[in-house]
Amino acid sequence: MITQKEIILPSMRKGFHQIDKFISEAIGALPETGIMNIFVKHTSAALMINENADPDVQTDLNTLLERIAPENDPQYSHTLEGPDYMPAHFKTAVLGSSLTIPITNYRLNTGTWQGIYFCEFRRNGGNRKLVITIYH
Amino acid sequence: MITQKEIILPSMRKGFHQIDKFISEAIGALPETGIMNIFVKHTSAALMINENADPDVQTDLNTLLERIAPENDPQYSHTLEGPDYMPAHFKTAVLGSSLTIPITNYRLNTGTWQGIYFCEFRRNGGNRKLVITIYH
Amino acid sequence: MITQKEIILPSMRKGFHQIDKFISEAIGALPETGIMNIFVKHTSAALMINENADPDVQTDLNTLLERIAPENDPQYSHTLEGPDYMPAHFKTAVLGSSLTIPITNYRLNTGTWQGIYFCEFRRNGGNRKLVITIYH
Numbered sequence: 009m010i011t012q013k014e015i016i017l018p019s020m021r022k023g024f025h026q027i028d029k030f031i032s033e034a035i036g037a038l039p040e041t042g043i044m045n046i047f048v049k050h051t052s053a054a055l056m057i058n059e060n061a062d063p064d065v066q067t068d069l070n071t072l073l074e075r076i077a078p079e080n081d082p083q084y085s086h087t088l089e090g091p092d093y094m095p096a097h098f099k100t101a102v103l104g105s106s107l108t109i110p111i112t113n114y115r116l117n118t119g120t121w122q123g124i125y126f127c128e129f130r131r132n133g134g135n136r137k138l139v140i141t142i143y144h
Numbered sequence: 145m146i147t148q149k150e151i152i153l154p155s156m157r158k159g160f161h162q163i164d165k166f167i168s169e170a171i172g173a174l175p176e177t178g179i180m181n182i183f184v185k186h187t188s189a190a191l192m193i194n195e196n197a198d199p200d201v202q203t204d205l206n207t208l209l210e211r212i213a214p215e216n217d218p219q220y221s222h223t224l225e226g227p228d229y230m231p232a233h234f235k236t237a238v239l240g241s242s243l244t245i246p247i248t249n250y251r252l253n254t255g256t257w258q259g260i261y262f263c264e265f266r267r268n269g270g271n272r273k274l275v276i277t278i279y280h
Numbered sequence: 281m282i283t284q285k286e287i288i289l290p291s292m293r294k295g296f297h298q299i300d301k302f303i304s305e306a307i308g309a310l311p312e313t314g315i316m317n318i319f320v321k322h323t324s325a326a327l328m329i330n331e332n333a334d335p336d337v338q339t340d341l342n343t344l345l346e347r348i349a350p351e352n353d354p355q356y357s358h359t360l361e362g363p364d365y366m367p368a369h370f371k372t373a374v375l376g377s378s379l380t381i382p383i384t385n386y387r388l389n390t391g392t393w394q395g396i397y398f399c400e401f402r403r404n405g406g407n408r409k410l411v412i413t414i415y416h
Contacts, residue, residue: 010280012248041282043317045179047246049255051195058369059323059376062356063306065369071355072359072370076212083207086200097194097201098208103173105193105258106244108378110319112284117411119321122377129400139246139253139382141179143279144416146313146416148382150389181315185381185391187331196293202321212348219343222336233330233337234344241394275382275389277315279415 009039010143016124017136022092024056024066026123028116031111035140042111042144049137052096052130054103060123073099095132096129145175146279153262153272158228160192164252164258171276172235178247180278185273188232188266190239209235232265240261246258247280281311287410289398294364296328297340298395300388306414314416321409324368324402325334326375332395345371368401371372375399383416 015034018026038044048055059065070118077095086095107124111116118124126136151170153163161211167182174180184191195201213231243260246253254260262272287306289299294334303318310316320327331337349367379396382389390396398408 009178012177012246014248014253033255041413043282043415045246045251049253049258051193051255051257056373057323058373062358065366067357068355068366069370069373069395071353072349072366073152073373077208083204085203086198093160094201094204094208098205098335101192101194101205101209102238102374104240104376108244108317108319110284110317110413112286112411117286117319117321119323119409122321137255139226139248141177141347143179146315147312148313148384150384181380182331183380185389185394187329187391189374213344217343219340221339222334230337230340230344233339237328237330237345238343238374240376244380273391275381275384277313279315 010141012139013143014137014139017138019127019134022128022131024125024127026129027126029122037140038111038114040114040144042142044109044116045106045110045141047106047139049139051100053133053136054100054127055107056103056106056125056127057107057122058125059121060100061121093129099129108139146277148275148277150273150275153274155270158264158265158267160261160263162264163198164260167260167276174247174250175278177249178278180245180247180252181242181277183275184241187236188242189269189272190263190268191243192239192261192263193243193258194261195257197257228266235265238276253270282413284411284413286409286411288329289410291406292400294400294403296397296399298332299398300396303396303412310383310386311414311416312386314320314414315390317381317413319378319411321411322370325405325408326399327375327379328375328397328399329379329394330397331393333393334401364402371401
């Protein structure tokens with residue numbers, strides 16, 4: 009059985025934003041056993057599972073990500089849409105556009121330290137659409 | 145309910161190739177609601193969702209990807225199978241071997257600017273096999 | 281139909297470990313057609329599909345991965361938990377916390393050269409939990 013819901017994330021600043029609560033509130037009760045897929049419908053924002061405790065981790069993840077996708081790189085061909093545009097697209101390719109997470113005993117079966125992050129890579133990304141699909 | 149099809153991509157040159165049309169023609173009608181998983185059965189080719197409009201974006205993604213997976217790196221141990229071999233395997237690890245995409249109203253529910261790309265990382269990759277699985 | 285099992289990997293040294301056999305023994309008989317999702321419940325270990333033949337490939341993948349996530353980087357904010365901590369978290373973000381693999385004719389439908397790797401990024405990661413979900 010499949011259930012599906014499209015949700016809109018409010019505009020968020022560039023950075024990593026934990027969305028576990030946002031998703032659980034948007035979706036409501038979960039099945040006893042299943043899988044949740046979260047898909048972001050944009051090419052300059054991604055989804056990531058990472059540590060949910062110390063914000064320094066997010067700072068350092070950002071440092072490493074910016075190093076492999078720098079702004080204003082002289083080799084870029086596509087520069088019309090701002091310095092954060094190409095880096096955002098590479099970061100999205102590397103982190104990915106969807107997550108698949110098991111559901112066990114009516115809950116997302118993530119580990120103690122795992123948080124679900126929405127990764128906004130643009131300075132003015134605006135509202136963002138996610139599609140949540142649950143199969144059980 | 146699960147349906148599944150193995151398809152063969154014709155030999156493509158090294159680079160990013162949009163395959164949305166190829167997949168929709170191979171698969172035919174989609175269910176009203178569901179999920180499509182696309183899996184590539186090779187270790188030197190990957191799948192990616194990224195911008196479908198300006199080819200400069202693909203050029204720049206390639207520039208950044210080649211920088212973290214350079215050819216002829218003096219530190220490589222595995223060099224027997226050509227200069228594109230190890231870079232291809234690292235790029236595949238980073239971009240990933242499968243995509244999971246929601247199906248809504250009988251269509252893949254990707255965003256306006258999202259395209260599905262087959263990423264051929266070898267100069268002579270030859271034919272490539274994909275497995276498409278749809279559950280609904 | 282969904283079946284699910286949580287399994288515990290014994291403590292493994294830092295590196296890439298092929299786990300195809302471990303998983304097939306833990307799971308037993310597979311359905312004729314379906315999908316298997318493997319999810320790792322930790323933020324400093326990942327899953328990867330890559331070449332299963334020459335161990336040099338794993339050595340070189342590690343070289344490239346360590347280069348984008350170096351130990352003891354002077355820019356790190358989070359250093360309390362050891363030099364392998366932040367690199368492990370970045371590598372996990374890049375390689376990802378889950379794999380989705382098609383099942384065809386009662387077997388995982390991976391290519392000839394594809395192996396499933398558990399990637400332990402810490403020197404003392406200890407036991408690690410995986411959740412295997414099969415839908416068919």
